[in-house]
Amino acid sequence: MITSYFQAAILQCIERFAGQRSIYGIYHLLKGKKSSQTIQDGQLFDLSIFFAVFPDAKRSSIEKAINELRQYGYINKLDAEYHYHITSSGKDSLEQFYLENPLPADLDGWQFHSFAPVFWDRFTLLVQSLSNIVHGVKSFYPIQKNWNVQQWVKAYLRREHTERTYMAAKFYEELVMLLETRQPNERDIFVLKLTGSRRAGYTNEQIGRMIGIPAANVRFLFTGTLHYIVKTVLANEDKYPRISALIGDLTGLEEKPLTNSARVTLKYINDGRELPEIAQIRRLKISTIEDHIVEIAFSLKDFSIERYVSDDLAAVIIKVAADLRTKQLKEIKQQIDHTASYFQIRLVLAKMGDIA
Numbered sequence: 001m002i003t004s005y006f007q008a009a010i011l012q013c014i015e016r017f018a019g020q021r022s023i024y025g026i027y028h029l030l031k032g033k034k035s036s037q038t039i040q041d042g043q044l045f046d047l048s049i050f051f052a053v054f055p056d057a058k059r060s061s062i063e064k065a066i067n068e069l070r071q072y073g074y075i076n077k078l079d080a081e082y083h084y085h086i087t088s089s090g091k092d093s094l095e096q097f098y099l100e101n102p103l104p105a106d107l108d109g110w111q112f113h114s115f116a117p118v119f120w121d122r123f124t125l126l127v128q129s130l131s132n133i134v135h136g137v138k139s140f141y142p143i144q145k146n147w148n149v150q151q152w153v154k155a156y157l158r159r160e161h162t163e164r165t166y167m168a169a170k171f172y173e174e175l176v177m178l179l180e181t182r183q184p185n186e187r188d189i190f191v192l193k194l195t196g197s198r199r200a201g202y203t204n205e206q207i208g209r210m211i212g213i214p215a216a217n218v219r220f221l222f223t224g225t226l227h228y229i230v231k232t233v234l235a236n237e238d239k240y241p242r243i244s245a246l247i248g249d250l251t252g253l254e255e256k257p258l259t260n261s262a263r264v265t266l267k268y269i270n271d272g273r274e275l276p277e278i279a280q281i282r283r284l285k286i287s288t289i290e291d292h293i294v295e296i297a298f299s300l301k302d303f304s305i306e307r308y309v310s311d312d313l314a315a316v317i318i319k320v321a322a323d324l325r326t327k328q329l330k331e332i333k334q335q336i337d338h339t340a341s342y343f344q345i346r347l348v349l350a351k352m353g354d355i356a
Contacts, residue, residue, distance in 0.1 A: 001072065002097040005220035006030075006057075009050050010065050011094050014075055015086040016045040018328070022082035027062045030054040032113050034259050036291040042110055043298055043350060044327055049103070052113035053223050054216070101217070104186070104224020112227045115250055119230055121149045122156075122246045124194060124201070129153060130168040131196035143195040156245070167242070174240045178229050185211060186225045189218055258299055265292035266300075275308075290343045298350040305351050309344045316340070317348040 002008050013026040021041060028038040032052025042048035066084065069075045074090030077083075086094075125144040132140045142150055160167065179187045188211060195201040204215040204222075211218075230247065237244040258266065268278045275293070279286045296303050305314070320335045321327065332345050 002074075002093050004214040004216040005101065006054060006061070006214075006216040007065050007069065008094060008097050008101075009053070009220075010062065011069060011074060011086060011090055013045075013047055013050065014069075014084050015091065015094065016047055017041075019078050019080070019083050019085050020328075021045075022080070023062055023066055023084065024059070024082060027057060027059060030062075031057050032109065036259055036262060036288075036295045039110075039259070040291065040294055040298070040346070040350070044329075044346070046327065048110035049107050051109035053107065053109040053220060055113075104221060104228065106228035106231050107224040108227055108231075109223075112230055115247075116223075116226045116230050118149075118250055119247055120226055121146060122152055123243070125149055125153045126156065126246065127171070128195045128197075129157065130164060130171065131198075133164045134168050135197040137197050140197070143201065171242050174243050178232060178240070178243070179225075182225055182228070185213070186221050189222050190225050193222065258295060259292075261288075262292040262295045262299075265289055266296050269293070269296075287343075290346075294343070294346045294350050297347050303351075305347050309340075309347055313340055313344065314348045314351075317345055318352055321349065321352075 002011065009030060010023075010026055013021075013029065014023075017025065025038070025041055028035065029042055029047060030050055030053060032038075032055055039051075042051045066075070069090070070077070070084075072090075072093070073087060074093055075084040075086055078085055121144045125142055128140070128143050132138075144150065162170075179190060182190075189207055192207050192210070193201045202210070204218040207218045208215040229243070233240045233244045233247060264282070265278055268281065273281070275289055276286060279289045282289070293305075293308065297305050309317075316336065317332065317340055320332050324331055324335060326332065327349060329342055329345055333340070333342060336345070
């Protein structure tokens with residue numbers, strides 16, 4: 001049976017990929033590889049919530065989980081190497097696991113993978129600093145070693161002239177309001193990971209032993225809670241003025257990022273260059289430039305695809321996708337036949353937001 005969110009995420013990816021991607025495509029998605037292929041896979045197969053939610057995942061851990069899922073009879077190997085298909089018992093087990101262990105409602109790895117960790121680093125160091133100040137401890141080892149984080153917290157404390165005990169109390173009040181709607185395990189995990197003047201924050205493994213769940217589940221539930229806090233605070237800055245101050249200058253990170261290579265392609269597009277010309281200048285395959293354009297279409301709301309797909313053809317693709325209730329390129333292509341290329345189908349799906 002499935003025992004962790006890590007196994008569940010892998011099995012869900014196998015189900016959605018339907019044999020079209022290898023287990024290493026799953027590895028890159030869970031780890032958060034910033035490549036056009038991985039980013040597009042997350043959107044195309046509706047798996048973007050899992051992007052970078054297991055940043056410490058190793059190839060060996062993916063392979064171990066795959067072997068376990070095969071032993072359970074939840075997946076079957078396909079002819080293509082490292083490609084698998086979910087079985088009916090695998091679907092049943094995945095459904096049962098999520099009934100007993102629901103996905104965190106606000107989990108969104110793609111949206112918050114570069115944003116939430118910076119907030120967490122600042123928050124934990126600020127909590128540690130206030131705890132030590134309130135308890136009269138003048139010297140301590142900072143929990144965060146990142147110089148930029150340390151400088152940010154120092155600057156924040158210098159700017160804020162509020163009495164420190166009062167400031168700590170206000171941070172506490174806001175955190176209580178944020179966590180009161182979460183499940184007990186989620187609240188416990190978040191609080192146990194914090195460091196104060198009298199104790200260090202616990203590791204995922206330590207917390208897992210304390211509350212009786214796998215360390216991978218601790219990490220996953222914590223990530224979901226962190227995403228929830230960031231999302232809630234951004235939407236309610238007046239209600240959470242103290243905590244929102246830790247996020248204000250990070251809001252630009254909310255925008256969906258482009259890979260460096262796609263950014264270069266975008267520059268050429270903005271200069272009026274056509275697709276074959278860009279491929280020639282950059283000495284890349286046309287298919288690679290197409291990947292960049294699909295990534296750009298998904299990431300930038302104002303990017304127009306009219307130069308690549310007519311409005312009439314886009315309408316046909318959208319209707320076929322809706323009628324078939326699928327995002328599978330092959331199925332849509334078979335229905336449309338030679339009217340549209342795979343590139344045009346991918347582009348329309350990315351732009352219509354149906355895969356966001």
